[in-house]
Amino acid sequence: MQPEKLENLEPDTERKILEAAGKVFMQKGRLGASMQDIADEAGINRTLLHYYFRNKEKLFDTIFTKLLSQVFPTMVEAFASDRPFMEKIRIFVETYADLLKENPYLPVFVFQEISLNPDRLAGIIKHVGVDPDLALKGLTKEMESLGVHGMDPRHIIANLLGMVLFPYIGRALFQKIAFQDDTEAYEKFLEDRKEQVPRFVNMALQGSGQGPGQSRKHP
Amino acid sequence: MQPEKLENLEPDTERKILEAAGKVFMQKGRLGASMQDIADEAGINRTLLHYYFRNKEKLFDTIFTKLLSQVFPTMVEAFASDRPFMEKIRIFVETYADLLKENPYLPVFVFQEISLNPDRLAGIIKHVGVDPDLALKGLTKEMESLGVHGMDPRHIIANLLGMVLFPYIGRALFQKIAFQDDTEAYEKFLEDRKEQVPRFVNMALQGSGQGPGQSRKHP
DNA sequence: GTCTATATGGCGATAGAC
DNA sequence: GTCTATCGCCATATAGAC
Structure with a gap:
């Protein structure tokens, strides 16, 4: 050493x-x-x-475990805190926006790899030791206190992850088709999503109007 | 046979x-x-x-072009029709739900490939001949008639695609972490999303209450 | 610890018999 | 059109000198 x-x-x-x-x-x-x-x-x-x-395999495992160990806790912890619901959403979105800005290839890479080789996951999950049940339970409670009844919180998670990750996963395609391949315009778009995604979620859950955690820019 | x-x-x-x-x-x-x-x-x-x-490259190109030529039109046409907005959303979600059910690996595959080799796209886009500007313009108009002002419709598209695709892109991971790897439960979840995603969008855009295209199950 | 040289295996691709 | 046999390349991996 x-x-x-x-x-x-x-x-x-x-x-x-x-x-x-x-x-x-x-x-x-x-x-x-x-x-x-x-x-x-x-x-x-x-x-x-x-x-x-x-060998290559060992090197790869080291990298892959390291990356996921960095990403998982961020994901779960954002929801495990005791802040108000919309605050969690905002933190989650911004945390990931920053992480992805620095590692734009990360989502495609991770999902492709897990899809190809799902077994690798088991060991890593153990290694990291996440407990999603706790976060899920908490979410359910909070959603009910917001007046959202009978909705599986995993739909919210899927919605949120999808909205946050898609602009990176599909960037090459989406930027070319919907932005005439204008990189600057797309980066502006990515920046805007820090505001748009939480607002979208907020409106979906609370009905119309401005919820908490939305006081920075124009309505 | x-x-x-x-x-x-x-x-x-x-x-x-x-x-x-x-x-x-x-x-x-x-x-x-x-x-x-x-x-x-x-x-x-x-x-x-x-x-x-x-050679392998030619075989691959054939397959890849064929797949995208099948997926693109579905995407654009769903929005190019003259049905009411929420109807379009519902059709879009259901069309993709069916397509993905039969080709679950398609999204990871496509995005990984495009991310690795963005150049391949240019030729295919020409070959298919999509015109997203038209659909985008129409979307903007419809959103305004729904009372949503000053929102780039591409945020809606990104939200929608993200919500629809994520459960497939991240399936191996999401199913294992949030569903204890219960395949049946996950398939039920996928089925539920046909209803949940349009409702989520509807609520986000219209505020609270039930919009059109939501009359099947409980409120 | 770091380099050069080399072994090994897999895969894409072609030649040629049928 | 379909098969067998074979060539050549490239990437991983190791041996061994320094």
Whole structure:
């Protein structure tokens, strides 16, 4: 781990590898990314990858687990807090907007990988230790106190995740078709969604009018 | 099917190939699928694939174009009709629900592929000849007549597509975390969304109360 | 720890017999 | 049109020098 190094003092090689691997895997996918690609991105020799992580699979597992361990808690915790409902929604949307802005390829990458290899999930879920039941129960209660009765909260979650993730998952297609491939316009659109998505949810749940957590810009 | 078999008379080999290739490509992705996989699925010899379609790339392009040509029009036409707004929403949701039920891997596959290789899109869009501007203009007008002012209709589209597609894109993950991996419960959930999504949109756009196209079950 | 050289296997693609 | 046999490439992985 800590090698004495007079001539080539970079014990942070491992860090560079992880960083490069994350980037390359997300952009090209597990199969599309070659070890050479990752080595190039990290600026090191290819065989070093095998020295630090025995093979491609192990390297990938490390990256994948790391990414999901970072994403899952954010998701659940946003709903596990004791803030008012619409406040949770707003926090959730903004947290993900920031996360996705920095990792735009993350959703496609994750879902493609899980879809291809669902077994990988089991281990990771254990490793992270999320408890969605708790958050779900809380949601149900809060929705009822908002006057929404008999609605499975998982519909809300699915709606929310869909609305937040779609602009990233379908970006290449959506930007080209609905924005004439205007990147700047699309980025403005992404920014707008931080406001539009919570408002949409709010209106759907509360009926018309402005709910809490909507006081910044124009109506 | 046809037990008639003197030597090997099957000129519908091409059809079998296309069917098999579509299935295998969707399930394993372009890179994950090998020509051998496709040949096996079609029940033919591997070199026959090269006889009918020169190489893997050409075979893939055929499949991909075919799939998108089937999906795009459905999407745009649902909004280009002159039915009332909520009717369009309902039709859109149900059409996609049916399509996705039969091709659950389609969204991940398409978005992954486009994300990896955006260039492929340009040709296909031309080939299909969609005109989203028209549908967008119409949407804006209809929303205003519903009392929704100053809202970019593309937010509605993104919300709708996200809500419809997410349960399929994130199925492996969502079913495991929020449904304890209960497949039957999840399929019930998918069925429910045909009703829940239009209602959610309706409430968001009209405020509270029941809009059109919502008369089947409990309030 | 880092490099060069090399082994191994899989897959796409073609040639050629039938 | 369909098969068998084979070629050549590329990516993973390891051996071994420094």
